Amino acid sequence: MLIQKRVIFVLCLLAVAIGIYSLSSRDDDNASQVNKSDLPQMEISKAILTSFDPLGNNEYTVISNQVDKLQESDIFNFTNVLVYSIRKDQINQSVFMVTNTATMENKNLLFKDNVEVFSLGNPNFQRAELSDSILNLDSYILSSNNPITIYGQSFITKADGFKFNIKEGKYNLDGNV
Numbered sequence: 001m002l003i004q005k006r007v008i009f010v011l012c013l014l015a016v017a018i019g020i021y022s023l024s025s026r027d028d029d030n031a032s033q034v035n036k037s038d039l040p041q042m043e044i045s046k047a048i049l050t051s052f053d054p055l056g057n058n059e060y061t062v063i064s065n066q067v068d069k070l071q072e073s074d075i076f077n078f079t080n081v082l083v084y085s086i087r088k089d090q091i092n093q094s095v096f097m098v099t100n101t102a103t104m105e106n107k108n109l110l111f112k113d114n115v116e117v118f119s120l121g122n123p124n125f126q127r128a129e130l131s132d133s134i135l136n137l138d139s140y141i142l143s144s145n146n147p148i149t150i151y152g153q154s155f156i157t158k159a160d161g162f163k164f165n166i167k168e169g170k171y172n173l174d175g176n177v
Contacts, residue, residue: 060085078102094120109135123153140166
């Protein structure tokens with residue numbers, strides 16, 4: 001009697017195993033027959049884009065409330081954008097950028113609206129206001145040929161242009177300063 005129960009139990013387990021195997025093999029066969037055109041197209045509503053250096057440290061992060069991809073191109077439009085670069089070893093070199101809209105094209109973030117730039121702990125560059133600027137995502141340089149206002153500790157500087165190297169935390173002013 002005990003042997004019959006064991007044999008029935010083993011046969012039940014074998015039947016379950018065969019059933020699971022046959023179901024999984026059918027799914028694999030069906031998956032290989034699906035056309036890519038039948039699959040839903042990717043839609044992006046919110047985005048986080050992050051870049052890391054070879055050592056795994058975060059170099060910059062882009063957060064957006066909404067992202068729209070233009071048809072048949074690699075151009076993305078972002079709304080309510082926050083871009084930041086936080087360096088754990090040098091927290092005073094951290095930079096934050098906030099704007100309403102941005103466009104990413106050819107590894108450049110184009111800011112047509114006003115951009116507020118903030119830094120932590122750098123008395124020479126606490127905050128800046130600029131417009132029509134470009135952030136190159138390869139070189140980490142934020143530049144603008146339009147007038148800029150920089151607020152430091154106890155001073156305000158205005159210039160006709162601006163180039164800010166985010167990695168080094170240094171900036172150059174162009175034109176009339």
